[in-house]
Amino acid sequence: MNPRFESAKPLPGAAFGATVKLGSVPAVARAFVAAAEQAPEDLPAALAEAGGLLLVQGLHEIADEPELLLRLSRVFGPEIEDYRYLLTGQHLVHAMVPEIFLVTNMVPGARPPPSRPEPPLTADGKFPVQYPHRKGWHTDQSYRRPPPDISLFYAVTPAARERGQTLFANGQLAYEGLPADLKAHVEGLEGLHAQPGTGRGRRNALAGETPRAFALQERAQRQPVVRTHPVTGKRSLYLCEWGQMDWFEGPFVGMEPGPHGDGSKLLDALMTHYTRPEFVYVHEWQQGDLLVWDNRCLVHTATWYDAERDKRLMWRTTVRGNPGEIYAGEPKSWVPREVATA
Numbered sequence: 001m002n003p004r005f006e007s008a009k010p011l012p013g014a015a016f017g018a019t020v021k022l023g024s025v026p027a028v029a030r031a032f033v034a035a036a037e038q039a040p041e042d043l044p045a046a047l048a049e050a051g052g053l054l055l056v057q058g059l060h061e062i063a064d065e066p067e068l069l070l071r072l073s074r075v076f077g078p079e080i081e082d083y084r085y086l087l088t089g090q091h092l093v094h095a096m097v098p099e100i101f102l103v104t105n106m107v108p109g110a111r112p113p114p115s116r117p118e119p120p121l122t123a124d125g126k127f128p129v130q131y132p133h134r135k136g137w138h139t140d141q142s143y144r145r146p147p148p149d150i151s152l153f154y155a156v157t158p159a160a161r162e163r164g165q166t167l168f169a170n171g172q173l174a175y176e177g178l179p180a181d182l183k184a185h186v187e188g189l190e191g192l193h194a195q196p197g198t199g200r201g202r203r204n205a206l207a208g209e210t211p212r213a214f215a216l217q218e219r220a221q222r223q224p225v226v227r228t229h230p231v232t233g234k235r236s237l238y239l240c241e242w243g244q245m246d247w248f249e250g251p252f253v254g255m256e257p258g259p260h261g262d263g264s265k266l267l268d269a270l271m272t273h274y275t276r277p278e279f280v281y282v283h284e285w286q287q288g289d290l291l292v293w294d295n296r297c298l299v300h301t302a303t304w305y306d307a308e309r310d311k312r313l314m315w316r317t318t319v320r321g322n323p324g325e326i327y328a329g330e331p332k333s334w335v336p337r338e339v340a341t342a
């Protein structure tokens with residue numbers, strides 16, 4: 001790593017991740033981005049070494065110069081999602097930089113925060129992180145093949161402290177820590193991932209709904225439950241839960257489907273293990289924070305905040321281009337023209 005970047009591992013309270021700063025230069029976003037561009041291998045290498053999660057703080061200038069986020073994203077891979085072409089509601093896309101997706105409770109992209117875990121604390125009074133008490137765990141866009149590599153998430157206006165955190169669980173540690181019987185069970189297994197909000201979630205299945213037919217480019221996608229990282233060669237669990245698996249034909253290919261089947265029992269066991277507190281990092285956001293996470297080896301989830309009192313505006317970009325050999329040469333599953341001609 002370029003000596004100008006300094007990294008401190010792991011993130012506080014976690015077994016993975018790193019904080020990165022530009023040594024000797026005060027936290028100035030413009031200088032940070034320029035240094036990253038001058039040594040384009042350094043930050044991706046730091047990300048891989050940190051197990052897939054980097055924190056950079058004090059990047060306040062990005063809020064006024066959103067192109068800086070785009071430039072920094074390009075350091076992490078060749079292709080940045082352009083949300084104009086992703087069947088994404090355009091109210092969720094930044095007006096000037098269409099590669100920025102808005103995660104916010106403010107107009108125009110307003111969406112409510114996730115609901116509070118029930119009960120709000122664990123039996124021993126702690127902030128709940130583990131599934132199924134904590135839900136919403138996912139890896140970005142796993143309902144697409146090839147799935148994206150990396151997300152960058154920037155706090156323009158974070159929620160008040162101790163609310164609106166983002167939680168991360170490390171799929172590599174979770175895979176290594178799997179009991180032998182579960183490890184054998186997941187070998188060669190595939191999950192069936194579906195886009196949230198398209199009617200194929202666990203809630204829809206439990207309510208006895210009949211799912212609508214999917215257009216070609218919306219179809220649920222198979223993904224390996226154990227994914228080999230194309231940069232580090234390490235194996236990770238690659239899974240989502242209630243909202244981002246197909247609960248009508250899945251969650252697993254070749255297992256009894258639906259929310260009462262054997263597949264459901266296995267998924268609950270795997271996600272409970274995946275999100276054990278020792279595999280989790282809780283990020284308390286401050287204005288100007290940037291997190292870079294690797295979707296190939298981590299899952300994450302948003303948490304509740306008080307939508308009446310808190311204003312929250314976060315910007316996300318998504319980087320793709322190195323999903324690993326198993327996706328080599330595949331057309332993009334979500335682009336109608338590419339799927340039709342495949």
Ligand SMILES: O=C(O)CCC(=O)C(=O)O
Pocket residue numbers: 103140151153164165166167300301302303314316
């Ligand atoms: O709002 C958050 O904390 C996380 C949002 C999220 O999952 C994402 O933008 O990919």
Ligand SMILES: [Fe+2]
Pocket residue numbers: 138139140300
């Ligand atoms: Fe996400």
